[in-house]
Amino acid sequence: MALTPQSSQAFMSEVDDELRRDRLTRFWTRWGLIVGALVVIVLAAFGGYLYWQHHRTQAAAADGEQLQSAYDALAENDTKTADAKLKTLAASNVDAYRALAQFTQADILLQKDDLKGAAARFATIANDASLAKPFRDLALVRQTMAEYDTLKPEAVIARLGGMAVPGNAYFGSAGEMVAIAYLRQNKRAQAGRLFGQIASEKDVPDTLRQRAVQMAGVLGVDAVGQSEDTKTQ
Missing domain, CATH: 1.25.40 (Serine Threonine Protein Phosphatase 5, Tetratricopeptide repeat)
Structure with missing residues (x-):
């Protein structure tokens, strides 16, 4: 904290000028090069x-x-x-x-x-x-899109499973590929559930949502109402 003018004068009067100069000289002699x-x-x-x-x-x-x-x-x-x-x-x-x-x-x-x-x-x-x-x-x-036809379903799920969740920026594209991979494994329940989630996701492109509604319906999941609710939000 900086000293006020009054306290500075009081301090200076208590310190011998010669001693103060000596201390400064010794300090710069010892530390001057390092500080510089x-x-x-x-x-x-x-x-x-x-x-x-x-x-x-x-x-x-x-x-x-x-x-x-x-x-x-x-x-x-x-x-x-x-x-x-x-x-x-x-x-x-x-x-x-x-x-x-x-x-x-x-x-x-x-x-x-x-x-x-x-x-x-x-x-x-x-x-x-x-x-x-x-x-x-x-x-x-x-x-994965470029390689999809050559990949095994489990490879697709392993790659994109972490992104195939609602709220993820790439949920639509990743979710659709994972859902189709489930179908290739004959896991219809998982595929239908995922298509239903895509259909109810408001940030998914309309064309992708329409495909999800259709696929969910084929798999016994009524996603039409969810999709309409999403559009009106």
Whole structure:
């Protein structure tokens, strides 16, 4: 706490000036170099942080322009140019742009009916621990979609079971695939229950909800009323 002017004067009058100077001299003789070095280190670290922030901002802006340029090339059906730009961005240090570039690469492969190649690209995203979980979860859903016909039902359930729950961002897509996997295992009750949950989920796309209502009905679950209630909420 800072001393008031009055207390400061009282303090100074109690301390011998010569002794005070001697103490200061001994302190700087012993610790001056260390304190000075620490100040230099702190200032250097702060300067480095500011430079890093500036460099990162510039890199992100450049990556954004590169991604937009790739999308523009795709809009003009210039896949060669787009591929070259996306390949560079797929190694970006900016997580969001790296993920978006890799998702776009996978989508291009899907358009070419290269399901195996697309699945491998999605798997790369899903297994990238440096990316945020929503990116990895979406990639796992897309990977499973691409590989669905070649996967055993238990593999689908093991992969997506944790996302096939109401409230999850990818409940609709993951839940539908898990429900169909249950059907392939002849577990009609589990499949019907899950289709019913999808039908009553308000954040699920309408087309997916309609399929869920139909499938739930086939399996003996009346999801029509639930779906109508959800639409009116």
